[in-house]
Amino acid sequence: MTTQGLAAVFAVGLVLAIVLFLLVTSYNAVMALRQRIDKAWANIDVVLKQRHDQLPALVSVVRGLMAFEQDVLTEVAQARAAYSPTEPIPEQAVHSEQTTRAVRSLFAVVEAYPQIRSDQNVLDLQNEIERLESMIADRRELYNDQVYRYNTRIAQLPGVLLAGLLGWRPRVFFDADPAADRPPRGLIDEPTDEAGS
Secondary structure, three states, rough: OOOOHHHHHHHHHHHHHHHHHHHHHHHHHHHHHHHHHHHHHHHHHHHHHHHHHHHHHHHHHHHHHOOOOOHHHHHHHHHHEEEEEEEEOHHHHHHHHHHHHHHHHHHHHHOOOOHHHHHHHHHHHHHHHHHHHHHHHHHHHHHHHHHHHHHHHHHHOHHHHHHHHHOOOOOOOOOOOOHHOOOOOOOOOOOOOOOOO
């Protein structure tokens, strides 16, 4: 074999090694992101279940102290009943937001009644649910960040090639608004609302 032939074989081998290296590192990065998304979702799910378990105790204590404002208690009970850990993530996000709104309404009512507000059981449960709400918000932010990274990775080269071959699909965000997953319209067409989770 001539020197030129050896150089050509070496060049082809080098290109193949580089392409293989890029594909393997891209594959590993995507797999790591998928694992992070699954872990982040499991963390959200734990807190959603904890909140789900705490709501009946809060409603029970408040119901015993408050003979009126039953519509607020009914709203919390209905929001709790809508929770299902087997639903797809977008539906869980909607139900989570509805539960958060119902709990905030209940807390606003509790604030209006000093005898309820001063009850130690109500205070303890209110503090626990507020802690859980804060944890849900923090974990949702982490989950959405991992989903963003994953979706970006499989949309870029060489991830997009692997996504097509391996059937990787973008993951959905944990947002109460289904429109949050769509890209914003152009700033020229219509101003977008910057507020969000």
